[in-house]
Amino acid sequence: xxxxxxxxxxxxxxxxxxxxxxxxxxxxxxxxxxxxxxxxxxxxxxxxxxxxxxxxxxxxxxxxxxxxxxxxxxxxxxxxxxxxxxxxxxxxxxxxxxxxxxxxxxxxxxxxxxxxxxxxxxxxxxxxxxxxxxxxxxxxxxxxxxxxxxxxxxxxxxxxxxxxxxxxxxxxxxxxxxxxxxxxxxxxxxxxxxxxxxxxxxxxxxxxxxxxxxxxxxxxxxxxxxxxxxxxxxxxxxxxxxxxxxxxxxxxxxxxxxxxxxxxxxxxxxxxxxxxxxxxxxxxxxxxxxxxxxxxxxxxxxxxxxxxxxxxxxxxxxxxxxxxxxxxxxxxxxxxxxxxxxxxxxxxxxxxxxxxxxxxxxxxxxxxxxxxxxxxxxxxxxxxxxxxxxxxxxxxxxxxxxxxxxxxxxxxxxxxxxxxxxxxxxxxxxxxxxxxxxxxxxxxxxxxxxxxxxxxx
Amino acid sequence: xxxxxxxxxxxxxxxxxxxxxxxxxxxxxxxxxxxxxxxxxxxxxxxxxxxxxxxxxxxxxxxxxxxxxxxxxxxxxxxxxxxxxxxxxxxxxxxxxxxxxxxxxxxxxxxxxxxxxxxxxxxxxxxxxxxxxxxxxxxxxxxxxxxxxxxxxxxxxxxxxxxxxxxxxxxxxxxxxxxxxxxxxxxxxxxxxxxxxxxxxxxxxxxxxxxxxxxxxxxxxxxxxxxxxxxxxxxxxxxxxxxxxxxxxxxxxxxxxxxxxxxxxxxxxxxxxxxxxxxxxxxxxxxxxxxxxxxxxxxxxxxxxxxxxxxxxxxxxxxxxxxxxxxxxxxxxxxxxxxxxxxxxxxxxxxxxxxxxxxxxxxxxxxxxxxxxxxxxxxxxxxxxxxxxxxxxxxxxxxxxxxxxxxxxxxxxxxxxxxxxxxxxxxxxxxxxxxxxxxxxxxxxxxxxxxxxxxxxxxxxxxxxxxxxxxxxxxxx
Numbered sequence: 040x041x042x043x044x045x046x047x048x049x050x051x052x053x054x055x056x057x058x059x060x061x062x063x064x065x066x067x068x069x070x071x072x073x074x075x076x077x078x079x080x081x082x083x084x085x086x087x088x089x090x091x092x093x094x095x096x097x098x099x100x101x102x103x104x105x106x107x108x109x110x111x112x113x114x115x116x117x118x119x120x121x122x123x124x125x126x127x128x129x130x131x132x133x134x135x136x137x138x139x140x141x142x143x144x145x146x147x148x149x150x151x152x153x154x155x156x157x158x159x160x161x162x163x164x165x166x167x168x169x170x171x172x173x174x175x176x177x178x179x180x181x182x183x184x185x186x187x188x189x190x191x192x193x194x195x196x197x198x199x200x201x202x203x204x205x206x207x208x209x210x211x212x213x214x215x216x217x218x219x220x221x222x223x224x225x226x227x228x229x230x231x232x233x234x235x236x237x238x239x240x241x242x243x244x245x246x247x248x249x250x251x252x253x254x255x256x257x258x259x260x261x262x263x264x265x266x267x268x269x270x271x272x273x274x275x276x277x278x279x280x281x282x283x284x285x286x287x288x289x290x291x292x293x294x295x296x297x298x299x300x301x302x303x304x305x306x307x308x309x310x311x312x313x314x315x316x317x318x319x320x321x322x323x324x325x326x327x328x329x330x331x332x333x334x335x336x337x338x339x340x341x342x343x344x345x346x347x348x349x350x351x352x353x354x355x356x357x358x359x360x361x362x363x364x365x366x367x368x369x370x371x372x373x374x375x376x377x378x379x380x381x382x383x384x385x386x387x388x389x390x391x392x393x394x395x396x397x398x399x400x401x402x403x404x405x406x407x408x409x410x411x412x413x414x415x416x417x418x419x420x421x422x423x424x425x426x427x428x429x430x431x432x433x434x435x436x437x438x439x440x441x442x443x444x445x446x447x448x449x450x451x452x453x454x455x456x457x458x459x460x461x462x463x464x465x466x467x468x469x470x471x472x473x474x475x476x477x478x479x480x481x482x483x484x485x486x487x488x489x490x491x492x493x494x495x496x
Numbered sequence: 497x498x499x500x501x502x503x504x505x506x507x508x509x510x511x512x513x514x515x516x517x518x519x520x521x522x523x524x525x526x527x528x529x530x531x532x533x534x535x536x537x538x539x540x541x542x543x544x545x546x547x548x549x550x551x552x553x554x555x556x557x558x559x560x561x562x563x564x565x566x567x568x569x570x571x572x573x574x575x576x577x578x579x580x581x582x583x584x585x586x587x588x589x590x591x592x593x594x595x596x597x598x599x600x601x602x603x604x605x606x607x608x609x610x611x612x613x614x615x616x617x618x619x620x621x622x623x624x625x626x627x628x629x630x631x632x633x634x635x636x637x638x639x640x641x642x643x644x645x646x647x648x649x650x651x652x653x654x655x656x657x658x659x660x661x662x663x664x665x666x667x668x669x670x671x672x673x674x675x676x677x678x679x680x681x682x683x684x685x686x687x688x689x690x691x692x693x694x695x696x697x698x699x700x701x702x703x704x705x706x707x708x709x710x711x712x713x714x715x716x717x718x719x720x721x722x723x724x725x726x727x728x729x730x731x732x733x734x735x736x737x738x739x740x741x742x743x744x745x746x747x748x749x750x751x752x753x754x755x756x757x758x759x760x761x762x763x764x765x766x767x768x769x770x771x772x773x774x775x776x777x778x779x780x781x782x783x784x785x786x787x788x789x790x791x792x793x794x795x796x797x798x799x800x801x802x803x804x805x806x807x808x809x810x811x812x813x814x815x816x817x818x819x820x821x822x823x824x825x826x827x828x829x830x831x832x833x834x835x836x837x838x839x840x841x842x843x844x845x846x847x848x849x850x851x852x853x854x855x856x857x858x859x860x861x862x863x864x865x866x867x868x869x870x871x872x873x874x875x876x877x878x879x880x881x882x883x884x885x886x887x888x889x890x891x892x893x894x895x896x897x898x899x900x901x902x903x904x905x906x907x908x909x910x911x912x913x914x915x916x917x918x919x920x921x922x923x924x925x926x927x928x929x930x931x932x933x934x935x936x937x938x939x940x941x942x943x944x945x946x947x948x949x950x951x952x953x954x955x956x957x958x959x960x961x962x963x964x965x966x967x968x969x970x971x972x973x
Contacts, residue, residue, distance in 0.1 A: 096562065100901075383890040398905045401872060411896040413915050416887035420915040424898065426870075428905035 081194035088188035100406040111230035143199035157209035166202035193264040197234035214246035223257035244274040269301035283311035299325030307334035316345040338371035345374040352385035367403035392422035449484035550667035550677030649685035664747040673780040683713035688723035699728040719754035752787030764800035771830025774802025781808035785817035793820035809838035812846035819848040827860025836866035841874040856892035877907040
């Protein structure tokens with residue numbers, strides 16, 4: 040009877056422990072033992088680590104106090120009936136398969152999952168029931184749950200997400216898009232914990248999109264963990280779009296494992312949430328693999344956007360390329376932290392990392408930390424970082440051609456951004472991101488209209 | 497590449513011990529020790545107060561663990577905090593210096609004797625905890641330049657010391673700087689009056705001789721309005737099995753139009769091939785460009801020490817002020833270096849340049865760690881950073897950890913880093929032109945570090961190049 044009172048007095052972490060107790064007595068009870076053990080251990084890790092503070096070097100620039108103060112509810116069994124095809128149309132990338140989730144819950148009637156041969160798409164819960172050993176093989180294989188508190192939190196509580204497997208030699212014809220809609224539930228902040236596992240077998244190929252959006256203002260925290268496993272000679276193009284409204288919170292862990300001769304290309308577009316952070320950890324396990332990790336962040340108002348990337352070369356003859364660009368407005372704060380780690384066995388590593396920032400407000404702050412840790416001698420590794428405003432000469436050039444100062448600035452920003460968005464290979468995906476960029480910039484530069492980017496040949 | 501390994505496997509040539517009677521105080525650290533050090537130096541009351549404040553603050557601090565270096569915990573109560581040659585008081589000239597000491601510096605190639613006056617460098621010589629000699633004092637005096645040991649400055653120029661000591665590195669700054677503030681033994685003090693350009697290089701030579709002592713010296717250099725000075729620092733220590741702690745503090749202040757150039761060739765004993773012994777070099781160096789158009793420039797060649805951990809920094813307060821950092825850090829065997837700089841841009845139109853070259857060989861760990869911070873009001877500021885690393889062998893590491901924090905739109909920050917090895921094609925190219933392998937490597941390494949060397953004063957540059965060759969001996973194979 041006193042539940043309500045104790046609830047409001049208990050700390051957010053105790054609140055999470057309570058949630059876990061309830062779950063483990065209900066939903067998790069039927070799960071296989073290995074998973075129960077991992078969940079319990081992860082909870083213990085999370086209890087031990089707590090929410091990271093700025094004393095933690097990895098979180099030095101990222102203050103998440105506002106998250107740690109919230110008493111989250113975890114997604115209930117609520118039905119979401121207020122969605123129509125119409126209302127989600129704008130999120131669908133043309134010519135793609137898509138799965139729609141609201142606060143983590145799968146909306147089957149709005150989704151269009153792939154029905155092609157050689158592709159398995161299941162909810163993670165079904166996958167655990169149907170082929171538990173397969174899930175176990177690909178579960179938390181490339182992450183240290185004892186050191187990563189949000190991944191540990193996700194692992195202990197996840198109750199949604201998908202398991203996708205592309206079988207040997209299958210090349211999927213269309214991208215698979217996961218659309219995550221975050222919705223206000225009676226003004227109670229929700230903790231949404233999806234877990235995705237993507238497996239691409241030998242010689243297979245997949246274009247895969249995760250898009251995060253909101254339909255109304257809320258203070259939800261999306262704490263997602265996506266694991267991607269690339270087998271030999273496989274290819275994965277991964278696009279992440281983070282475009283939630285400004286009030287909510289987004290923390291994502293993305294862990295990628297690459298085997299011999301595999302190719303991974305990722306693009307992370309971040310423009311949403313009051314605090315959003317991507318933690319991408321990629322490990323090159325096989326020789327001759329290739330990685331491209333690119334991204335663009337545009338922060339406005341009081342947003343904090345943080346991209347943490349970690350590329351680990353463990354084998355010889357691998358290549359990694361990384362380009363992250365950022366545009367900062369208003370009182371926003373962006374953080375980039377990229378680390379490339381080359382093990383002593385990873386000879387002939389070729390690695391390049393770049394982070395460029397365009398600072399467009401004196402109240403905005405950029406903290407960038409490109410890092411190299413190298414233990415092999417026969418390597419070519421470079422990184423570079425720049426921060427600057429708009430070049431006065433470039434601005435003058437545009438103005439002298441009759442373009443208003445506002446538009447000139449916007450054009451400059453657009454040129455800056457499209458130099459990295461054009462690395463997205465799939466034209467439909469690129470066009471989708473470009474449109475988001477254009478409308479964001481139009482808003483940021485005082486509702487001007489920008490020309491449509493014309494680099495589709 | 498066999499030949500390189502055989503290449504003059506020269507030992508650390510400064511590793512000898514001078515047999516001289518030394519006066520030490522008991523081991524350990526407590527308020528009494530601080531008081532003894534202060535009384536040994538006949539310090540005024542205010543100096544002791546300052547030391548005690550620092551000591552009490554130090555007790556509340558914890559040893560930092562964030563650097564990328566590994567070492568056994570230091571037992572701060574097992575160190576001698578003061579050790580000095582038993583000399584006659586009040587040295588008048590060099591003829592009164594213990595001949596044993598003169599011989600030591602003769603051996604180290606430092607010109608103490610008057611006949612070597614022609615080298616044109618004024619030297620303040622620190623032997624363990626005290627300054628034993630300062631040359632060219634009178635000549636500098638004529639220009640109004642004060643160049644003396646820190647202890648003398650405390651006695652003779654208390655106003656200047658009071659005004660500037662701790663103004664750049666406060667006694668609360670960090671664990672090792674605070675420890676230094678409590679127990680610092682001696683060091684150099686230098687004041688260049690307004691408008692004076694110091695006609696010769698000023699120099700401090702630090703020598704650790706006694707065993708199990710820590711060396712804690714403090715250097716304070718002030719360039720008043722329009723003054724200019726170039727300052728050199730050199731260091732050596734005997735070969736010993738145990739690690740010795742060196743925790744120094746250097747403060748530079750440049751007022752309006754003032755300019756300080758500080759060059760270091762650090763060659764403390766680095767430990768043997770297996771990483772036994774060597775100096776822990778935990779140093780706080782910081783400069784304050786306090787006035788308009790002032791300039792502070794750090795150049796360092798770090799070849800010695802078992803562990804080097806320092807970040808010579810510049811706080812760019814004055815408008816149009818300039819900060820520079822040029823560094824070559826070499827690690828071989830089991831040496832570890834975590835070094836770099838901080839450029840804090842506060843004033844408008846401030847500029848900073850960072851050039852860092854790291855060379856790793858053997859089992860060495862080399863880390864560049866640097867911070868560039870552009871404050872909100874530092875309009876039109878500019879930073880350029882370049883850190884290059886070279887690896888020899890795959891047991892060593894090269895790490896780059898730059899931190900860039902910008903809050904101003906009209907500023908420009910650029911950071912570039914690269915890691916590479918000496919290419920077989922490069923060596924082939926040199927050999928084709930008649931160079932043998934060792935000369936080819938020495939040439940390539942020197943070319944790699946040239947940008948930094950060219951910022952060193954002449955004599956130092958030559959020595960630094962030689963040093964580089966020696967440090968890397970036997971590392972390419």
